[in-house]
Amino acid sequence: MNRYELFSPAGMTRIMRKHGFKNARSLGQNFLTDEGVIEAIIDGSGITEDDLVIEIGPGLGVLTAAAAESAGQVVAVEIDERLIPVLQDTLSYYDNIEIINADILKIDLCRLIEERQPAGKVRIIGNLPYYITTPILMKLLEDRVPAASFTVMMQKEVAERIMAEPGNRTYGALTAAVTYYCEVSAVADAPKEYFLPRPKVDSAVIRLDRREQPAVKPLSEKVFFETIRSGFGQRRKTLQNSITGTRGISKEEAGLVLDRAGVARNRRAETLHLEEFAAVADEIVRLKEIQPD
Numbered sequence: 294m295n296r297y298e299l300f301s302p303a304g305m306t307r308i309m310r311k312h313g314f315k316n317a318r319s320l321g322q323n324f325l326t327d328e329g330v331i332e333a334i335i336d337g338s339g340i341t342e343d344d345l346v347i348e349i350g351p352g353l354g355v356l357t358a359a360a361a362e363s364a365g366q367v368v369a370v371e372i373d374e375r376l377i378p379v380l381q382d383t384l385s386y387y388d389n390i391e392i393i394n395a396d397i398l399k400i401d402l403c404r405l406i407e408e409r410q411p412a413g414k415v416r417i418i419g420n421l422p423y424y425i426t427t428p429i430l431m432k433l434l435e436d437r438v439p440a441a442s443f444t445v446m447m448q449k450e451v452a453e454r455i456m457a458e459p460g461n462r463t464y465g466a467l468t469a470a471v472t473y474y475c476e477v478s479a480v481a482d483a484p485k486e487y488f489l490p491r492p493k494v495d496s497a498v499i500r501l502d503r504r505e506q507p508a509v510k511p512l513s514e515k516v517f518f519e520t521i522r523s524g525f526g527q528r529r530k531t532l533q534n535s536i537t538g539t540r541g542i543s544k545e546e547a548g549l550v551l552d553r554a555g556v557a558r559n560r561r562a563e564t565l566h567l568e569e570f571a572a573v574a575d576e577i578v579r580l581k582e583i584q585p586d
């Protein structure tokens with residue numbers, strides 16, 4: 294079967310019936326039916342014929358098939374073992390796809406990539422299962438998976454949060470973490486009508502390009518992220534209150550740290566740029582005489 298037989302809702306329903314497959318909502322199984330968005334993900338990710346594409350959650354294989362037509366090799370990681378025979382059927386037309394039955398949160402992607410020795414770059418794509426969007430992104434970034442780009446679909450609201458600027462209500466710890474590691478750009482919107490079954494919310498595709506160097510250089514990355522987490526953990530509070538307790542600092546010490554970092558004590562985390570978070574974290578490192586990384 295080539296991918297054009299798969300695209301339509303009717304084609305997908307036929308495949309699911311043939312295999313007696315029923316969507317598991319608990320696994321975020323909302324399958325993409327719009328060819329335009331599929332093309333946008335492939336084009337937006339910059340895949341070339343030498344590249345290794347890793348797809349997170351292939352589902353019925355629509356995106357996988359499209360990727361296989363542009364890439365050198367495709368590795369698709371799917372947690373639901375019921376989908377493996379379905380994928381073997383829908384993707385039998387292609388000889389450059391490897392299907393792995395595993396949990397993307399548990400698999401060692403760095404090793405997987407090393408073993409495949411791609412001639413070109415590594416591109417990660419996926420229509421992410423909504424219930425674990427943030428853990429997946431954090432794993433890809435924190436494990437420093439050596440991919441040139443991550444082009445992924447997620448709930449529109451989460452995409453907006455990732456792209457928010459400081460001062461925006463939706464700017465949060467996820468925004469700070471993603472922009473620390475990556476440059477972010479919008480690729481496409483996907484309204485809920487583009488999925489089978491239809492989810493409750495709209496989606497959007499964004500692309501993350503890993504920076505050569507993180508956006509800022511804190512003395513200690515660990516303390517930097519702890520400071521961000523503290524700040525946003527109690528985002529309604531002023532920074533002096535919200536960062537109190539980070540590495541055991543008292544409220545007075547928190548005030549001192551903010552003064553030294555040149556950040557007003559009554560500001561809130563959502564107004565801080567990454568450079569300011571780094572300056573605050575560095576003052577905590579100095580005050581508490583923590584070993585820099």
Ligand code: SAM
Nearest residue numbers: 320323324325350351352371372396397420422
């Ligand atoms: N790529 C397909 C598409 O666009 O139609 C399916 C996308 S669907 C939103 C998410 C897929 O991720 C499902 O196939 C689901 O079974 C799979 N999935 C859910 N949790 C996963 C995990 N932890 N590891 C790997 N795949 C997972």
